[in-house]
Amino acid sequence: MKQVIEGSHAISEAARLARVKVIAGYPITPQTHIIEALSEYCEDGRMDAKFIPVESEHSAMASVVGAASTGVRTFTATSSHGLALMHELLHWAAASRLPIVMGEVNRAMGPGWNIWTDQTDSLAQRDTGWIQLYCEDAQEALDTTILAYRLAELVNLPVMVIIDAFFVSHTYEPVIVPEQSEVDRFLPAYKPKFEIDTNNPFALNQMAPPAIYMEMRRSVQLAMEKTLEIYNRIEDEFEDVFGRRYGGMETIRCDDADIIIVTSGSATSTCRLAVDELRKQGEKVGILKIKMFRPFPAADLAAALSDVQKVAVVDRNFSFGAGGIFTQEIKSALCNCAKRPDVFGYIAGLGGRDITTDTFKDIYFSTKNMTAPKIDSQWVGINEELL
Amino acid sequence: MLHSNIADQTYMTPGNMSCPGCGGGIAMNLALKALGEKTILVIPACCWAIIAGPYPQSGLKVPILHTVFASAAVTAGGVRAGLDMKGDTETTVVAWAGDGGTFDIGIQSLSGSAERNEDIIFVCYDNEAYMNTGVQRSSSTPYGTKTTTTPGTGWKKTRKKNMMDIMAAHRIPYAATANIAYPDDLVKKFQKAKAMKGGTRFIHVYATCPTGWGIPSEYSVKIARLATQTNIFPLFEVENGTDYTLNTKGNRPAEDYLNIQGRFKHLAGKDLKQIQEDVDRDFELLIKKVGH
Ligand SMILES: Cc1ncc(C[n+]2csc(CCOP(=O)(O)OP(=O)(O)O)c2C)c(N)n1
Numbered sequence A: 001m002k003q004v005i006e007g008s009h010a011i012s013e014a015a016r017l018a019r020v021k022v023i024a025g026y027p028i029t030p031q032t033h034i035i036e037a038l039s040e041y042c043e044d045g046r047m048d049a050k051f052i053p054v055e056s057e058h059s060a061m062a063s064v065v066g067a068a069s070t071g072v073r074t075f076t077a078t079s080s081h082g083l084a085l086m087h088e089l090l091h092w093a094a095a096s097r098l099p100i101v102m103g104e105v106n107r108a109m110g111p112g113w114n115i116w117t118d119q120t121d122s123l124a125q126r127d128t129g130w131i132q133l134y135c136e137d138a139q140e141a142l143d144t145t146i147l148a149y150r151l152a153e154l155v156n157l158p159v160m161v162i163i164d165a166f167f168v169s170h171t172y173e174p175v176i177v178p179e180q181s182e183v184d185r186f187l188p189a190y191k192p193k194f195e196i197d198t199n200n201p202f203a204l205n206q207m208a209p210p211a212i213y214m215e216m217r218r219s220v221q222l223a224m225e226k227t228l229e230i231y232n233r234i235e236d237e238f239e240d241v242f243g244r245r246y247g248g249m250e251t252i253r254c255d256d257a258d259i260i261i262v263t264s265g266s267a268t269s270t271c272r273l274a275v276d277e278l279r280k281q282g283e284k285v286g287i288l289k290i291k292m293f294r295p296f297p298a299a300d301l302a303a304a305l306s307d308v309q310k311v312a313v314v315d316r317n318f319s320f321g322a323g324g325i326f327t328q329e330i331k332s333a334l335c336n337c338a339k340r341p342d343v344f345g346y347i348a349g350l351g352g353r354d355i356t357t358d359t360f361k362d363i364y365f366s367t368k369n370m371t372a373p374k375i376d377s378q379w380v381g382i383n384e385e386l387l
Numbered sequence B: 001m002l003h004s005n006i007a008d009q010t011y012m013t014p015g016n017m018s019c020p021g022c023g024g025g026i027a028m029n030l031a032l033k034a035l036g037e038k039t040i041l042v043i044p045a046c047c048w049a050i051i052a053g054p055y056p057q058s059g060l061k062v063p064i065l066h067t068v069f070a071s072a073a074v075t076a077g078g079v080r081a082g083l084d085m086k087g088d089t090e091t092t093v094v095a096w097a098g099d100g101g102t103f104d105i106g107i108q109s110l111s112g113s114a115e116r117n118e119d120i121i122f123v124c125y126d127n128e129a130y131m132n133t134g135v136q137r138s139s140s141t142p143y144g145t146k147t148t149t150t151p152g153t154g155w156k157k158t159r160k161k162n163m164m165d166i167m168a169a170h171r172i173p174y175a176a177t178a179n180i181a182y183p184d185d186l187v188k189k190f191q192k193a194k195a196m197k198g199g200t201r202f203i204h205v206y207a208t209c210p211t212g213w214g215i216p217s218e219y220s221v222k223i224a225r226l227a228t229q230t231n232i233f234p235l236f237e238v239e240n241g242t243d244y245t246l247n248t249k250g251n252r253p254a255e256d257y258l259n260i261q262g263r264f265k266h267l268a269g270k271d272l273k274q275i276q277e278d279v280d281r282d283f284e285l286l287i288k289k290v291g292h
């Protein structure tokens, strides 16, 4: 049924429909609405689940690690400082091979306190072993959360479903909320590959000496390496039931493009408009939207970009001392290709600053007019007087 | 004739990695005898994370979920929630942490879990320092102790945190102290805690560490007994945060306990006097709480 709901609640609805059994929650703007709705569903019986109102995000993740180890479906959600506080447990959850799904709302890290969107919080967790899926709008967030459980349970890795602060989390949009029966058809009851069991005692997450540690890490990577293929396969099934699909990445008007703009999250919607306008002016420009950041779809990306002349990567994130994080990853995906485009990196929209269609047009023309990329990312819209 | 409530069945294998005389090992062996096979242990970073053995072996015959240092209580609460949703209400979930994982880095999650009255037993095996990492002070380390981070004349000048008061202040159904030198009492308390299923139960177990305390391993139980005989570690129970029962009354001077341990060797007469005064005052306070 089509409903007008917030992006946050699109994720809550998906967790409900996924028949999650244990939810741990701790408030942080702009994530809070996700867990508030879920606590209500647990209370009023719309969900047969236990909601644990923990005392910190570190504990939220520890709590779902405990619950998931018993072989039940779990969920939590967080943002920014909450995610940073969880960092230790993110490693723990992934190497425990637990299919936990977490909603993550991209919000800037302080100081200064800033509740607005910025991807640095989740990208700073890229090495923890979590699958990361960035969503453009509320419908995609709902669909991706349902899909995330299938994916997580097939590869035994946790999945972060990521939306932008406010632009998605607090924006009301028409969203098709599927029927329980449809979701059940796509997402069957969870059958864990292992669970703690007093009838079959063993130790989980115990000491791992050098003779075995590397193999354990390698096995996480092997699961990552199958993830994109499995994701594509379950998207086929998802499409059969729901009629929608997204891909690990999406190319828009790229076939004859000379310049491709790489985007992620809600800025992609703005970029679609900018590209429509640029196309009307005769500019040969396309978009590559990255949804799956971990595992990084390097081969698909290289195939999509290697023929084009120039790529402009728009990063709403930054790694101090290096550059935009998507830019780095894209450059490394391309560096061994015989034929590869020049990669221009742009930093825009940090801490919730608007990225408008004009921002994209400026980025496009800057890329078009430059003969070669600068080594460093270029910061868009910086007021030099304030520096 | 021997009257004992201690089961013959053991859930700890001989091939574990504890040091000779490890009080934590004795505590676990006794605790599991009381709790039985339908027990899941959650162990954070601490000596026991090592004692239990490396992958793929295990030194215990019950399942263990190892978790991060700060998160014993809340991980156990998550396990409990998962079991409840699966309809398993029989299994006892036990968080088993050292004093660091209880008094220090673990106190937030323990306090949160206790305030939510999560249905777990939280056990602190207290060896009064961070032993796993080589005897650094914790907030459980008593006044007067030399550790690797309170060395030389910098021996610890502040007192051991009163964890039982903190737990009692959470008004949890059951909190008790226990001691490896009093096995019948210890087992009884674990059995009682198990039977009081439904809320957070806290057991504070005195657990000697010969390696960290500078004592011969064969003194492990003797020194533990002296801790209670001197009222330095009295045995008592608190129900619902206010209903105190005292199980033992010691009558020996603190010096009997202090003088035979390397970690207190440097203390002068005035320091020992100070400690005796503190012990007496604390014990009086405890008697007042017991009320009879
Ligand atoms: C977050 C974090 N900080 C520090 C450590 C290192 N560490 C492991 S065990 C330990 C001390 C444990 O002390 P305690 O809880 O008293 O248990 P014990 O080793 O004495 O049995 C420390 C500091 C860690 N594993 N994790």
Ligand SMILES: [Mg+2]
Pocket: B098, B099, B100, B126, B127, B128, B129, B130, B131
């Ligand atoms: Mg200790």
